Amino acid sequence: MFFQLTDLLTCPRCGPTHGLILLAQQVKDRRVQRGWLGCPHCRTDYPVTDGVADLRLDPAADRQPGPLLEEEDLALKIVALSGLAEERGYLLLDERLAHVADAVARLAPDLEVISVKPAPDGFRGGRGVSRILSEVRFPLVEYRLRAVAIAPAGDQELVAAAARRVAAGGRLLLFDAGDVDLKEVKASGLVIVAAEGGTAVAERKIEPKVGLG
Template sequence: MNVLLTDRLSCPRCGPEFGLILLAERTEKRRVLEGRMGCPNCRDRFPVSRGFGDLRAPPRSALPPVESLDAPPAEATERLRALLGVAEGPGNLALVGPVVAHAAGLAQRTPETEVVAVDAAGVVRGRGVANTLDQVEVLVEESLSGERVERDERHQAQDGAGRGA
């Protein structure tokens, strides 16, 4: 889980007014691998294990595996990048729907940008790519090393959390 994205997470119970506090026990290359997050308001805690931050309310069940989507042509990804108006980072991009297939390509072409793919049944994994699973009513961040952050459907993004969508 990218350390910079953890600054944008809010409590799934209390909403965007209450950001989560991260206690990282193990990090590697600006990615949290082990630790926990907590809400200063409701005092709920959310584990981070093997780079996976689970923001669902207990009890937490196992998630189904994520399948990869076919990578679109490089020209199509470059066109999308131009339409989004993002030439370079730093920043966060949120992709929703079928364009999530461009997540890995956008992350590769746009240094210092974290790409979050929403409503993805699967996405080609790559450095700086996060994806989500809507079918199980949770959102999951994944990166090249399989790091994940998930939350339930009530979670809302903070204002200014992304650079493009």
């Protein structure tokens, strides 16, 4: 896990306005290999083991992740559609896209790729990839990421959570998305700039409005 990602992580129990504090026990090349992420609000300590931050509320639960999206040149498409091939910043992948995290990081070496999955997949935290385990989508501050890529397949809750993580000027990439997903994108205040087949690109054009609730 990238050391500075701590600034963006939030407590899955307390919500996106509650940040975490890092107690690093082992750091290598600015990546935390082992340590703890603590919430000052509810006092939960989440472990970082083998470079993977485990923010699961119930690690014992056998939660099955969604089916991996198998699509040709998926990593290449994610990098191209994000517009961030030569840029710095954070790009978030959901559980169905997490398997191409390393490929994305190789194609865009200045990006830090964040993958969030509900269950471990045997991958360790590698160069350019921060792996987070969490059932909660997503334990990250809102409106701060330059790109978020998801494969919702009708999961409007996922679309809404992903859209809320996109910074002003940032992009939401959708794969395996249907009409109901695109409707949710618009409802979330993003503008769809391209859509073909199940793939779409949306942008957050302006500063997000602060909700009343």
